[in-house]
Amino acid sequence: VSVDHTDESSNTVQVTRKTAPTIYDIARLAEVSPSTVSRALNKPGRLNQGTERRIRAAADELGYRLNPIARALHTGKTQTIGLVLSDITNPVYFDLVRGAERAVASEQYTLVLAESQESAELERETVSRIGRSVDGLILVASRLGDQDIIELSSDKPLVLVNREVPGVASLVPDVAQGIREALDHLKSLGHRSIAFLRGPTASWMSSHRWEVLFDEAVSRGLHVIEIGPNSPTLEGGADSLRRVRASGVTAVIAFNDLMALGLLMASQQDGFAVPEEISIIGFDDIFGTAFTTPAVTSVRSPLGDLGEDAARELLAVIDQTERTAHRPLHTTLIERQSTGIPRTG
Amino acid sequence: VSVDHTDESSNTVQVTRKTAPTIYDIARLAEVSPSTVSRALNKPGRLNQGTERRIRAAADELGYRLNPIARALHTGKTQTIGLVLSDITNPVYFDLVRGAERAVASEQYTLVLAESQESAELERETVSRIGRSVDGLILVASRLGDQDIIELSSDKPLVLVNREVPGVASLVPDVAQGIREALDHLKSLGHRSIAFLRGPTASWMSSHRWEVLFDEAVSRGLHVIEIGPNSPTLEGGADSLRRVRASGVTAVIAFNDLMALGLLMASQQDGFAVPEEISIIGFDDIFGTAFTTPAVTSVRSPLGDLGEDAARELLAVIDQTERTAHRPLHTTLIERQSTGIPRTG
């Protein structure tokens, strides 16, 4: 490790940072009142041209930059929104975070990021830690109970992603299309009996996908079972292998790609052939699904768009502007090599 | 897409959110002065037991929660730190972000996340957007010039990660150990001539790795060349294949894993055998390097520890406390199957 410090800090002498100029400094320099400075800077064009120019010149000269804290205290707006995820390192969230970050940055907002680590308790703590200093919250795959979420949304603008709660704004991509494509794909390959590898109990999205999958499978005359709950991780997928083999199904649809990848690797280690003995489909099409051999067939979710739209939706609620029409967010099957004709089919 | 709204918001009638209680409300209820309330809540044990208890009871009854903005205006501290990355979706950063998030959260700080999109210009904008409302900044793989960084650090606590600038605190894992292991590994396999696939011109880390690699290769009597600059992405790696083949080297060490993966996939598509015709080593050991066939040999960086230590270092600077001894952050080679005996060796 290399750690360098300025001479000052290594002497533990405080680096005296020049105190930032305020509108009072500008007022003095431009010979106007502070209120006039504030107006000049906030609503250009409402003042005498000369005064405004003088004020701007003074501000530039002093290197003035607005203190957002002081403004926030008065306006009650911090120009900041909070994004709460269950697990920062799950690759599913990368695109979502990026989409949200770009959407807010383009409106001069700032993103505050927090993680709940798959725990309702920690999520509650996290929300209360950041809640008071953001203008609104995006809760992704929230592990909180419906009641908690309803209360939260009554005192702060709130948008849910991949979670639905009655009366609360939420964005969930239409999962049916991708699931139908997945089932049609499996059926056409000759599969008759499939399993859904479910995620954690607290995951609304896992139940949601299961319910849609169940109905669609039944209507196609496919046998369908549920295996789990499992941790939504590589390990969770790997750990389910025994139950998958014991179940006798020829195909598995996992709650997410991490589980699908885990199951794939565990299968290969066991010499259980993919896709000959078991076809595997993941969910979300995260980074890495295309890297394995066989590459993982997956139902792609529009994560980047989801993050972006959630942010825009939230900003609209905060600013009380009309939301623009929503683009449809749907899922679609990406066929790769982890699905094939079943040996027993 | 499903978008639900409360009745109020869909009528565009403002949802009247109850205004939050302040210390004045508590003061009235507990029949003390606001200053006493502030003390009771901030420095427990300094007041008369009875008063303190009465105040706490009143606060609980009202559901009081401190307004961090108001406090910040007075103290000048927001309990927030900013993390600026070049590219949020690069998997290298996942663990780093998580490490930093956990470290700051454990100190009741909050993480603000921003992205510079590989552009010095955008990075400057980003820093100025979030700079005034954070207590300090972590700049990861900053694309700013040395002078900009020095100025920045003179008016705000700042810690650099994977970048060194004289006089500015910075954390860079020791890259030499991993590089030595990589070279010894290649040499023992019989390689005599290797290439470094460099990253973007503005990447300090790319130059740093190259310099260390150069010296170590020369001292081992290996021929070494540099190919690039390249975009630090899958595409960047893939695009370099032609130059790699033309160069005649038998092994490549890429600036990062994304490039190594891109090169691997392009090679396979071209029928250029890995590792028989070209051995490939990546850098950082990101998620996904173990998934390919052959799996990618990589120099692992301790990204999570880096993020955590950078955050702790920054908090120490902010609070002017003594930094605890730093643990060594070193790199180490993870041998997988993308390296092997060269056919021409």
Next chain:
DNA sequence: CTGAAAGCGCTTACAG
């Protein structure tokens, strides 16, 4: 141990 007062740096009615 507790209170009155000033101040953090803005914004915004209210006057003129």
Next chain:
DNA sequence: CTGAAAGCGCTTACAG
């Protein structure tokens, strides 16, 4: 068009 004043919700010397 511009200024004086109050206020956002805290904290912290300064008194007593």
